[in-house]
Amino acid sequence: MAYWLFKSEPHKWSWEMQKAKGAAGQEWDGVRNYQARNNMRTMKIGDQGFFYHSNEGLEIVGIVEVCALAHPDSTTDDPRWECVDIRAVKDVPKPVSLSTVKATPSLAKMSLVTSMRLSVQPVTEEEWAIVCRMGGL
DNA sequence: GCCAACGTTGGC
């Protein structure tokens, strides 16, 4: 099982909207970056991910789960772009902010810090455990 | 809203 982090601007697609989709989940469309796409291609059903609010909020607010393998992105005809589906699993009781992540030495190597602009990122098992603990899980 | 960082595009 692998761990990931999905970024979304809340005014475009928020955690509340994701939760409203329930178990059916939502296509993670609109990604137009090769590295992010490649990350999605390697995802398996049941992989866990953090849901991060970028631009506003700047914090990890929820846990999601991959519920469909990479498939063509329905929002484009360009065959280069694929995406997975994810569904909300649970809230992070105490959202973990970017400033907290930056201030935590053991999280200094998180992609969130080192690859600021990558919208779909891998998270290591250690990082996952640390963030979950800080988030009250 | 600004702007730095960085990914992508396209001319040569």
Place this chain on the structure above:
DNA sequence: GCCAACGTTGGC
């Protein structure tokens, strides 16, 4: 295949 121009992302 290089690199300048351009567009986008995302923190502040």
